[in-house]
Amino acid sequence: MAETKISEYVTLVSNDGYEFKILRSAACVAGTIRKAMDPASGFKEAIESRMTFENLNGLVLEQVCLYLYYHQKHAEARDVPDPDVPQELLLELLMAAEYLQV
Amino acid sequence: MIAGRGRQRIKPPRRGLHGGTDIDFEDTWGTIASAFREIHTKNASRLSYEELYRHAYKIVLKKKGDELYKRVSEFEHDWLRNEVRGSIQALFSPSLLANTQSLGGKTTNERRVAGEKFLKGLKQAWGDHQVCMSMLADVLMYMDRVYCQDQRVPSIYTAAMVLFRDDILNSPTSDDDGRVVLGLLNHVILNQIQMERDGEVIDKHLIKSCVYMLESLYDDEMEAEEQRLYTMSFEQAYLDTSRDFYRKEAEDQLRESDAGSYCRKARRRIYEEEERCKSTLLESTAPKIQKVVEDELIKSRIRELVDMDSGVRFMIDNDRLDELNLIFDLNARVDDKKAELTRALQKRIVDMGTDINDAAITASQAPAAAPASEAGDKGKAPVQEKSQNQQTVAAIKWVEDVLQLKDKFDTIWKVSFDEDQPLQTALTRSFADFINSTTFPRSSEYISLFIDENMKKGIKGKTETEVDLVLDKAIILLRYIQDKDLFERYYKKHLCRRLLMNKSISNDVEKHMISKMKIELGNNFTTKLESMFKDMTISEELTAGFKKHVAGLGEKDPKRIELAISVLTSMTWPLETMGSGDEEESKRQQCNFPPAIDRIKRGFEKFYNEKHSGRKLTWLAHMGSADLKATFPKVPQKDGTFKERRHDLNVPTYSMVILLLFNEVPAGTRLTFEEIQAETNIPHNDLVRNLQSLAVAPKTRILVKEPMTKDVKATDRFSFNEGFQGKTIKIKVGLVAAGNKVENDRERRETEKKNDDSRAFCIEAAVVRIMKQRKELSHQQLVIETLNQLVAQFKPEVPMIKKRIESLIEREYLERIEDTKVDSYRYLA
Numbered sequence: 020m021a022e023t024k025i026s027e028y029v030t031l032v033s034n035d036g037y038e039f040k041i042l043r044s045a046a047c048v049a050g051t052i053r054k055a056m057d058p059a060s061g062f063k064e065a066i067e068s069r070m071t072f073e074n075l076n077g078l079v080l081e082q083v084c085l086y087l088y089y090h091q092k093h094a095e096a097r098d099v100p101d102p103d104v105p106q107e108l109l110l111e112l113l114m115a116a117e118y119l120q121v
Numbered sequence: 122m123i124a125g126r127g128r129q130r131i132k133p134p135r136r137g138l139h140g141g142t143d144i145d146f147e148d149t150w151g152t153i154a155s156a157f158r159e160i161h162t163k164n165a166s167r168l169s170y171e172e173l174y175r176h177a178y179k180i181v182l183k184k185k186g187d188e189l190y191k192r193v194s195e196f197e198h199d200w201l202r203n204e205v206r207g208s209i210q211a212l213f214s215p216s217l218l219a220n221t222q223s224l225g226g227k228t229t230n231e232r233r234v235a236g237e238k239f240l241k242g243l244k245q246a247w248g249d250h251q252v253c254m255s256m257l258a259d260v261l262m263y264m265d266r267v268y269c270q271d272q273r274v275p276s277i278y279t280a281a282m283v284l285f286r287d288d289i290l291n292s293p294t295s296d297d298d299g300r301v302v303l304g305l306l307n308h309v310i311l312n313q314i315q316m317e318r319d320g321e322v323i324d325k326h327l328i329k330s331c332v333y334m335l336e337s338l339y340d341d342e343m344e345a346e347e348q349r350l351y352t353m354s355f356e357q358a359y360l361d362t363s364r365d366f367y368r369k370e371a372e373d374q375l376r377e378s379d380a381g382s383y384c385r386k387a388r389r390r391i392y393e394e395e396e397r398c399k400s401t402l403l404e405s406t407a408p409k410i411q412k413v414v415e416d417e418l419i420k421s422r423i424r425e426l427v428d429m430d431s432g433v434r435f436m437i438d439n440d441r442l443d444e445l446n447l448i449f450d451l452n453a454r455v456d457d458k459k460a461e462l463t464r465a466l467q468k469r470i471v472d473m474g475t476d477i478n479d480a481a482i483t484a485s486q487a488p489a490a491a492p493a494s495e496a497g498d499k500g501k502a503p504v505q506e507k508s509q510n511q512q513t514v515a516a517i518k519w520v521e522d523v524l525q526l527k528d529k530f531d532t533i534w535k536v537s538f539d540e541d542q543p544l545q546t547a548l549t550r551s552f553a554d555f556i557n558s559t560t561f562p563r564s565s566e567y568i569s570l571f572i573d574e575n576m577k578k579g580i581k582g583k584t585e586t587e588v589d590l591v592l593d594k595a596i597i598l599l600r601y602i603q604d605k606d607l608f609e610r611y612y613k614k615h616l617c618r619r620l621l622m623n624k625s626i627s628n629d630v631e632k633h634m635i636s637k638m639k640i641e642l643g644n645n646f647t648t649k650l651e652s653m654f655k656d657m658t659i660s661e662e663l664t665a666g667f668k669k670h671v672a673g674l675g676e677k678d679p680k681r682i683e684l685a686i687s688v689l690t691s692m693t694w695p696l697e698t699m700g701s702g703d704e705e706e707s708k709r710q711q712c713n714f715p716p717a718i719d720r721i722k723r724g725f726e727k728f729y730n731e732k733h734s735g736r737k738l739t740w741l742a743h744m745g746s747a748d749l750k751a752t753f754p755k756v757p758q759k760d761g762t763f764k765e766r767r768h769d770l771n772v773p774t775y776s777m778v779i780l781l782l783f784n785e786v787p788a789g790t791r792l793t794f795e796e797i798q799a800e801t802n803i804p805h806n807d808l809v810r811n812l813q814s815l816a817v818a819p820k821t822r823i824l825v826k827e828p829m830t831k832d833v834k835a836t837d838r839f840s841f842n843e844g845f846q847g848k849t850i851k852i853k854v855g856l857v858a859a860g861n862k863v864e865n866d867r868e869r870r871e872t873e874k875k876n877d878d879s880r881a882f883c884i885e886a887a888v889v890r891i892m893k894q895r896k897e898l899s900h901q902q903l904v905i906e907t908l909n910q911l912v913a914q915f916k917p918e919v920p921m922i923k924k925r926i927e928s929l930i931e932r933e934y935l936e937r938i939e940d941t942k943v944d945s946y947r948y949l950a
Contacts, residue, residue, distance in 0.1 A: 120263075
């Protein structure tokens with residue numbers, strides 16, 4: 020359906036209006052984003068390559084994006100250093116991870 | 122590329138992830154349900170995945186997963202029942218429904234169109250369902266992950282597929298009809314396939330997608346591999362109808378067409394079914410349908426097929442190599458041993474072989490019938506000679522025919538049978554069968570004759586490789602021969618003639634042949650043949666030695682006669698077979714040589730006895746030959762010239778003796794047959810033959826016979842032919858019937874008798890060897906072991922072995938062991 024429109028980047032939008040443009044391949048590490056962006060299903064997100072998260076704020080989403088890149092970067096490496104995550108966001112990140120199925 | 126890189130120092134207010142915490146289930150479900158409806162009507166692009174996902178996520182978080190699951194199932198159930206089923210039922214055209222009951226009525230085209238429409242609709246519905254359900258499943262991912270896994274219920278996608286099965290495929294085709302859509306689907310697919318078999322073009326892709334649908338659905342909830350709907354409902358029906366179809370087709374085809382086209386068709390069908398499984402059905406069906414087709418088209422028909430008028434026999438006769446290859450291929454599919462094909466082949470070989478045998482027998486017997494019975498009668502000699510020539514021709518023809526047959530089947534084997542090993546064994550066995558057939562005892566002799574002929578004439582002007590080829594052929598045939606001792610006997614006889622008469626074209630080739638036989642049959646077989654060659658070499662040395670010796674004596678004799686001699690070991694040379702074979706002549710009287718010859722003969726005897734004492738020389742004049750310089754006096758010629766003519770005559774020794782006789786008497790004297798015989802003491806038969814060649818044969822008529830008839834009688838008178846005129850200076854006087862001929866019946870009986878005698882010795886030797894080793898042995902075992910020992914040479918008959926054992930007991934080599942259950946013997950040292 021949207022085969023031709025597949026762009027290399029997708030835009031992730033937080034509930035407070037921050038937009039993160041990240042590589043599609045990195046974004047698709049998250050199950051929820053992958054499904055939403057699946058061109059075969061043809062949801063609004065897939066057509067627009069843009070996904071808005073009503074329950075994630077900019078801070079959390081930034082961390083999520085960092086992690087997605089971090090994951091992609093170290094996909095094949097061993098003995099990777101743990102990502103540096105701000106303590107105060109841990110709980111929220113945990114819930115985001117569950118939600119996004121990372 | 123992360124937007125908003127500038128670090129946000131301000132901490133956002135902490136809110137839970139789920140904004141307005143308390144959500145109303147019914148409201149949320151309403152949103153979701155309407156969104157699902159949109160999805161089902163393909164309007165998904167207006168929906169936000171994130172929103173739907175969030176709703177479902179929240180519901181699950183609120184521990185309402187089971188409720189949601191139930192609702193979704195019900196929703197799908199309703200959707201399929203109300204929307205999809207209606208649209209499927211709309212596709213049932215009356216003709217399609219009618220089809221299930223009877224095939225007749227509608228044209229194939231109508232049926233095909235209706236069927237395709239139905240399949241298309243079903244495929245569409247299935248496809249839509251799949252797409253929608255995967256979208257739904259995406260939306261409900263969180264539910265699947267959390268609820269379904271925890272509760273161990275099938276994922277919503279699987280559940281929806283099951284619903285499709287129940288609500289669509291297992292729904293009745295119409296309200297008042299007991300049949301279900303699934304049955305109809307099977308029927309339509311089978312119908313389509315049948316159409317394709319009948320040569321129509323069908324939408325394979327369409328069927329394939331329907332088949333995929335059946336494959337991905339299961340008969341029950343267990344989802345076991347063998348419970349696929351495809352395997353359960355469709356495959357069996359497919360195999361059954363195919364079986365019926367092919368059974369009928371096989372019958373029709375066998376009735377209507379020949380074996381070759383049947384094979385082609387069968388092969389095409391097999392291939393088609395394979396293709397069909399790839400393109401239309403599932404590959405997992407391939408082996409099964411393959412078996413069905415093979416069973417119906419080949420296994421149960423192969424016998425009929427092979428035996429058809431146009432079957433294997435026809436193919437062999439007409440060199441239908443490709444068709445044979447087809448048959449081979451088909452037969453190999455169903456039977457590793459290819460029993461039917463083998464059977465037909467063997468029968469054909471034996472038949473053809475027997476034909477060749479019969480032809481050889483008729484060719485050799487038809488003209489020979491008369492002289493064979495009274496071979497001793499000299500009056501029949503020329504006829505006999507002719508018939509013997511014919512026999513030789515028949516023999517050579519037999520060998521060539523057999524070789525041709527062998528070539529033919531070799532080609533067939535190579536080209537058509539993929540050089541299949543068991544088949545080769547079968548072919549070999551069949552060849553051996555007819556070559557050793559009891560109704561045709563001459564094969565050994567014929568093969569030896571064939572080699573003889575080639576040694577004398579055949580290989581002239583051929584390159585080494587060609588000669589090799591001929592020899593190899595002979596060896597091939599030799600391999601089939603069972604009674605190798607008989608062959609040896611004949612070969613020795615023929616070789617003996619070739620050597621003594623210098624008929625052989627090349628000694629190298631002879632030796633080559635022997636070494637080939639050595640490889641094939643072993644050392645034992647060729648020792649005697651080799652020693653014959655050795656004798657020849659020694660003889661050459663002797664001749665040279667004697668010449669030197671004579672020269673050393675200083676006798677300057679102008680009339681000196683050169684002597685070339687062959688000293689033969691009587692054990693190794695089949696001398697007795699060289700004579701004409703008369704029983705009463707077995708004690709051959711010595712002929713009277715003219716004095717000049719006699720002197721040199723005695724000289725050689727003396728010379729030889731000096732070298733080797735204690736050896737007795739027997740002169741075999743009937744095997745020798747002599748070169749004479751003959752001077753014919755001046756007599757008026759046809760062209761009116763008076764000229765003295767000189768000829769170099771090469772004549773048999775006896776002829777030389779006869780001619781020298783005329784040297785002694787005044788010109789023009791006539792000698793009667795009896796006088797000549799009395800004077801020379803040449804055996805009657807030899808004399809007849811020599812006189813025939815001297816006086817009757819037109820090219821070498823050195824003597825004149827009165828009366829001028831073809832036969833030689835005791836009262837005939839002979840005189841020197843002064844008017845003899847030869848075309849060439851050198852004239853060879855051939856001895857009538859001197860060539861190697863097929864034996865006549867009497868000779869054969871004799872050869873066989875001799876053969877039996879020598880076999881008797883072989884058997885006795887074998888028995889003694891065995892008993893010496895075993896000391897005691899039962900009769901049965903002894904016979905078996907004897908057979909085993911002798912298998913390389915010949916196949917002795919059991920009664921013969923028994924006789925030999927008895928004779929050994931008489932001569933106290935063995936004794937019977939008393940008081941044993943089975944007959945047993947003990948070796949007496």
